[in-house]
Amino acid sequence: xxxxxxxxxxxxxxxxxxxxxxxxxxxxxxxxxxxxxxxxxxxxxxxxxxxxxxxxxxxxxxxxxxxxxxxxxxxxxxxxxxxxxxxxxxxxxxxxxxxxxxxxxxxxxxx
Amino acid sequence: xxxxxxxxxxxxxxxxxxxxxxxxxxxxxxxxxxxxxxxxxxxxxxxxxxxxxxxxxxxxxxxxxxxxxxxxxxxxxxxxxxxxxxxxxxxxxxxxxxxxxxxxxxxxxxxxxx
Numbered sequence: 001x002x003x004x005x006x007x008x009x010x011x012x013x014x015x016x017x018x019x020x021x022x023x024x025x026x027x028x029x030x031x032x033x034x035x036x037x038x039x040x041x042x043x044x045x046x047x048x049x050x051x052x053x054x055x056x057x058x059x060x061x062x063x064x065x066x067x068x069x070x071x072x073x074x075x076x077x078x079x080x081x082x083x084x085x086x087x088x089x090x091x092x093x094x095x096x097x098x099x100x101x102x103x104x105x106x107x108x109x110x111x
Numbered sequence: 112x113x114x115x116x117x118x119x120x121x122x123x124x125x126x127x128x129x130x131x132x133x134x135x136x137x138x139x140x141x142x143x144x145x146x147x148x149x150x151x152x153x154x155x156x157x158x159x160x161x162x163x164x165x166x167x168x169x170x171x172x173x174x175x176x177x178x179x180x181x182x183x184x185x186x187x188x189x190x191x192x193x194x195x196x197x198x199x200x201x202x203x204x205x206x207x208x209x210x211x212x213x214x215x216x217x218x219x220x221x222x223x224x225x
Contacts, residue, residue, distance in 0.1 A: 034213075043115075043201045043216025044154070087153060101146070101153040 004088045009106040018075045020105050022088030025069050033064060033071045036087045038104070044087060048073070075107075083109045113137055117202050117217035124192040124224045132187040132220050134202030140215075142205045143185040144169070145177065147198040148219075154201060160185055192224045 005023040012018045024033070032051050036044035048055055050062040050071070061074040075082060085104040118133045136143065144159035146169075156169030158177040166177050174196060176188040185204075189196060199221050205214040 036214075041219070043203070043219055044214075045216070046213035049213070101155070103151075103153045 004090055004102045006086075006088050006102060006105045008103065009108065011108045011110065012078055013110050014079055015077050018078050018082075018107060018109075020073045020075075020086055020088075020107070021070060022073070023070045024088070024090045027068050027090050031090045033062065033068075034089045034091070035060070035062065035073045036089065036101075038085045038087065044101075047086075078107075078109045080109050080111060083107060115202055115204055115215050115217035117200075117220050119220060120218065121221050122223070124189070124222065126192060126194060126224060128192050130189050130192065132189070132200055132202075132222070134185045134187065134217060135183050136185075136202075136204040136215070137183065138204065138206065138215065139182060140204035140206045141182065142207070142214075143179070144203050144214075145175070145185070145187045146201045146203065147171065147196075148201060149198050157187065157200075189222075194224045196222065197224045198222060 032049055034049040035047040037047050038044040048057055048060050048062045050064050052064050052068060055062045063072040073086060085106050087101050087104040089101060115136045124130055141162045145157040146154035147157055148154045155171050157171055157175050158166055158169055160166045160179040163179050163182050166179055174190060176190060179185050199219045201219050202217045203214045
């Protein structure tokens, strides 16, 4: 299973765009890149998943370069409620049943 | 549709006691897993199952047993609780593992072993 590296923490202000980058140098051909969000005292929640190029949904965008050795989660115009831990996962499929979570990135959104 | 339900939400055990953490999902998902999360850390995979009757070990299986007799339920059993097992435990399920699917997590069980 591919190991991921993310910043430990990030600060932002309300209304700003936040980009969190994840490194996964040994990603395998069959691996997908998935991001989860976790609030205190709650289980992680799926945000977005991609294999290559760009994926966008109502919550976030995911940018994946051609070599797939890194990925960037982009959160547009964050609010205080986006304060959470964000996990980057690399696994064959979305995982959830056989996935290694790293320590994640703690995002603090300030007013 | 309740999703993934974990019981109990909180539990205090004495060292050496055994107990079972319950996990049930009503989404007919084949894939289920158990994680533990220690303070300030990410989730570590304990055991997982790809269907009824099929289980396998994750990163940190020692001290835990699982069984999967039905699609809906995936209980986690602590054989002889130790203070090192103090943690928050999360159960997750997904209907597949391919592109476009997602894993659903329960609200967690906070376990303290004294």
